[in-house]
Amino acid sequence: MLDIIMKDILGTPSILVGLFALVGLLLQKKSSADIVSGTLKTVMGFIIIGAGAGVLIAALDIFGQMFNHAFNVDGVIPNNEAIVAAAQSNFGTSTALIMVFGMIVNILLARFTPFKYIFLTGHHTLFMACLIAVALSVGGLQGIGQIVIGSVLLGLCMVLFPALIQPYVRQITGSDDFAIGHFGSIGYFVSATVGKWFGNKEKTTEQLKVPKSLGFLRDTSVAVSLTMTIFFVVVALFAGQNYIETELSGGSNFIVFSFIQAITFAAGVYIILAGVRMLIAEIVPAFKGIADKIAPNTKPALDCPTIFPFAPNAVIIGFLFSFLAGLLSMFILPLVGLKVIVPGLVPHFFTGAAAGVFGNVTGGRRGAMLGSFANGVIISFLPAVLLALLGDVGFKGTTFGDSDFGVVGTLIIGIMKLLGLA
DSSP states (O other): OHHIIIIIITTOHHHHHHHHHHHHHHHTTOOHHHHHHHHHHHHHHHHHHHHHHHHHHHHHHHHHHHHHHHHTOOSBOOOHHHHHHHHHHHHHHHHHHHHHHHHHHHHHHHHHSSOOEEEOOHHHHHHHHHHHHHHHHHTTOOHHHHHHHHHHHHHHHHHHHHHHHHHHHHHHHSSOSOEEOOTTHHHHHHHHHHHHHHOOTTSOGGGOOOOGGGGGGGSHHHHHHHHHHHHHHHHHHHHOHHHIIIIISTTSOHHHHHHHHHHHHHHHHHHHHHHHHHHHHHHHHHHHHHHHHTSTTOEEEEOGGGGGGGOHHHHHHHHHHHHHHHHHHHHHGGGGTOOOBOOOHHHHHHHHHHHHHHHHHHHHHHHHHHHHHHHHHHHHHHHHHHHHHHGGGTOTTOOOOSHHHHHHHHHHHHHHHHTTOO
């Protein structure tokens, strides 16, 4: 039963968020129809986001294989899911316990401190719990101490990172209804700061003037489709017809296959945005019940795609410039003695896109470009540093991807080494 609760309920983001919505609606004494509708739509919204992410990630995986073959890159691709899966044999129990007790610490901090955020991005909670368990173990801490300290650290991460970027989230959304609960916050904060220093917020990405003949580009789905088609076809030409048709497409023409994958990517983005709209429409009103009864004046901290609809052009610009930074960093990393980090399309899309939105709100087009470029550098160098620190526990094939994991892991191990514990 404990395994079912921790793995199948607390470890399933859609069910976890649905439970929060259910509790919130019950506390507000809504009608049975509203409770059923609100709970199911909340779960459905999360599942739609996950389905869109699955479609998008499948297309990015194909692109990654084409890219690696085309340019013969030998390095590590950061992947949160892969390293968490690899860690479960040795750190599964400590990860689960830190996750559960960390969520309790999160609620207590939201109730009794000025940091009024409930972190609802369940998969990132799991990833951070795993990172903390591994980092503390590398630092020489085991047993009850590892669980207690790990839970407190996780709870702190779940309120401090949303608090760090909430001023910018308010600017992006024009409201204070929700926060961003995604462990790429350092990258978003840096992007917003770079935008503020070097950009011009009066010239936003959403004001880009499109000639009447290209008016169809105002449609986000069309713009994404065209951008990714160019991206896929160019890489396909470098990868070669023979490789794609024999290894990837099952015999389909390599250009047609690349075109379909590009449109599949755009379809994934469209699905994600639809799920985001449904989720926000249901979770914000439902969350009011929990905020009023258990932790007054708190905000739900949601996954980063929730801000994508507020600046669709910045999403694409952010992805492209973050990925460009990843490509350039790939050649610089060996020069400073670090392992080559191959730019993973998934972290560069999600965190790069969000960084573009943050950079845009403070610095317009220039802010979106420079801010997301800075994010790309961060998620290239921090994973390389973290990989070196975690190498002794056997994860040399992969590492954590998003910026906050690199910061937290490096700080934990660095502090424990200074204290002579590691």
